[in-house]
Amino acid sequence: MFDLSRIRKEPVAFDAAMARRGQEPVAEGILALDKDRRLILTELQEAQARRNEISREIGKAKGAGENADDLIAEMARLKADIQKTEEQERALGAELQDLLSGLPNLPLADVPDGENEDDNRIVHLQGEKPAFDFDPKEHFDLGEALGLMDFERAAKMSGSRFVVLSGGLARLERALGQFMLDLHISEHGYTEMAVPSLVKSPALYGTGQLPKFAGDLFKTEAGHWLIPTAEVPLTNFHADEILAEESLPRRYTALTPCYRAEAGSAGKDTRGMIRQHQFTKVELVSIVAPEQSIDELERLTSAAEEVLKRLGLHYRRVELCVGDLGFSASRTYDLEVWLPGQDRYREISSCSYCGDFQTRRMNMRCRKKGEKITRFPHSLNGSGLATGRTLVAVMENYQQADGSITVPEALEPYMGGLAVIEAR
RNA sequence: GGAGGGGUGGCAGAGUGGUCGAAUGCACCGGUCUUGAAAACCGGCGUGGGUUUGCGCCCACCGCGGGUUCGAAUCCCGCCCCCUCCGCCA
Structure with missing residues (x-):
């Protein structure tokens, strides 16, 4: 807006x-x-x-x-006049x-031009691709061979794009979520939140x-929507509020399930856990004063990167070109983790700077103590990380020749x- | 889900048809007094919008949306939310 x-x-x-x-x-x-509209409005107000x-x-x-x-x-x-x-x-x-919403x-001026993900700019690489003395497998082959990742039974209950994890893999995913949350709350200054998965x-x-x-x-039939990301409840937490500017930055994190209809992605990533209707994710949201927001994007992205570093996963940071930017973002860094089974990098986090775009839409404002004017704080969000895809990355990077x-x-x-x- | 009660400014809390954007208290900000602070006293203190070079003037908002009326925070209807009791339930 x-x-x-x-x-x-x-x-x-x-x-x-x-x-x-x-x-x-x-x-x-x-x-x-x-x-x-303003002409009409003035007319209206005069009549009133x-x-x-x-x-x-x-x-x-x-x-x-x-x-x-x-x-x-x-x-x-x-x-009669007024009514008209x-x-x-x-x-x-x-x-x-309608037009505005x-x-x-708008992209920041120095966001690279480009049509799609092929034009994204690589910012830096971290670590190295692991060496294997065997052909590394994809995560779904590993998971199914272990008997701990079941797409068929999931499909029987829920249709395509769902999975059931069991035993060590279920625990591994839970461990990932706990590890990420603990890291962000104890070392990166985020406040843990437990939020609704259904919103209006x-x-x-x-x-x-x-x-x-x-x-x-x-x-839902009752009119709720399932959240596609915890960015929604975390950012909207302060909707319609005037925050004391001294209380900024506010940094929130939550581990939630995320639900996406994946309309229009038929045929894409049909095998495995990469693209599911339901997945869990640790989300990071920062609400900051306008002057701090550019720095905050670096900070937030670094927090997400720290997860990958501690897990010993090779990844790269890319900056999205204008053509690949999401609707609400002015600048976005994607973190792409190396998947040896797929022999390619895959997005595992997306960290966006939204300026006052979202805070305007939700009427979230801030005000300095003693001052009268309010202004819109800036919002940022990023995955820290998507636990489903992190599970995939851990499996493919830490696999042994025997499939363990x-x-x-x-x-x-x-x-x-x-x-x-x-x-x- | 059923019955009842309630949603007013940062908070508490008046206001049940006519200068009410809203008493009063607390909190907060500025000032007087004081060596300093407290107390006391004086003044200020909601949000959004239109218009104006500016001072200012004006409009809207008392949970949200309709309605009645010349006129609604106040009356009526619908919705949402909160509280109490009952039912159900992790």
């Missing part, structure tokens, strides 16, 4: 930035609509002022026992709102999934003495 005064001030720059994201020019149309005035006069006249018929007649006319103008104003306002966030529409509007991406989400999986050292405290996951 954008500040109209910003578009008013720099319509050309606005359209130019939108054009980088492949958007048609909209500034002119928006400004014309806004101008019309007159109405209030007459109302007072009627009160006075009646109090004095005088006749007020003329005034009441004028009021009747005015009332009100409808016009509402229609224009709704049109404007469908626009994606305004929350999804706030973070930007609605109105445009309803098709990617699951909805060595447990990474960092997870030992969470595995109850289990050092190797093997078929029993």
Whole structure:
């Protein structure tokens, strides 16, 4: 969501930035609509002022026992007028709102140009690809051979894109989640949160999934939506609030299930755990003062990277080009972990700087002590990490020739003495 | 799910048809007094929007949305949320 005064001030720059994201020019149309609306609004408010005035006069006249018929007649006319103008104003306002709420966030100026993920820029690499003296397998072959990863039975109950983990693998995924949460709360200053997995529409509007991406989400008969990421409840936690600026930054983390309809990804990643309708993820959300937000993206991304480092996983950080940016993001770093079984890097975290795009949508503001003006804090979010995909990465990188999986050292405290996951 | 009660400014809490954006208290901010602080006293103190060079003027908002009325925080209807009791339940 954008500040109209910003578009008013720099319509050309606005359209130019939108054009980088492949958007048609909209500034002119928006400004014309806004101008019309303000004209009508002024008209409406003048009529309302007159109405209030007459109302007072009627009160006075009646109090004095005088006749007020003329005034009441004028009021009747005015009332019809107000109703009509009100409808016009509402229609224009709704049109404007629709237009604005469908626009994606603007990329920062130095985000690289590009169409799609092929144009993303590699920022740095960490670690090295592990060497194998055998052909490394993909995680689903390993998991099924171990008898601890069952897609067939999951499909029987739930359809495609679900999995049942058991034994050591179920525990390994749980260990990953606990490990990540503990790391973020004890070393990165995040506050652990336990949040709802079901939310109502305004929350999804706030973070930007609605109105445009309803098709990617699951909805219940009672009208709730299943969260596609904990970014939604964590960021909306302070929706409609005015935060004391001294209380910023606020850093929240949560381990939640995430649900995605994966509409439009038929045929993509159909095997294995890479793309599921349900997965768990540790999410990081930061709410910060506008001046701190660029630095915070580095901080947040580093926090996510630390998980991969401690697990001894080789990965790279890439910066998304404008064409690959999500709807609400101004800059995004993806962390891509090396998967030897797949012989390629796969996204395991996505860390985004959203500026005031989301906080405007959810009307979250902040204010310095003693000051009158409020402003919009900036929001950031990132996976720290997706535990399902991290499980995949651990399996493929720590596999042995016999198909067993060595447990990474960092997870030992969470595995109850289990050092190797093997078929029993 | 059933019955009842309730949602007012940062908090507490008045207000049940006519200058009510809303008494009062607390909290907070500024000032006087004081060596300093406290107390006391004085003043200020919601949000969003329109308009104006500016002072300012105006509009909307008392959970949300409709309605009645010349006029609604106040009356009526629907929805949401909270509390109490009952039922059910991890």
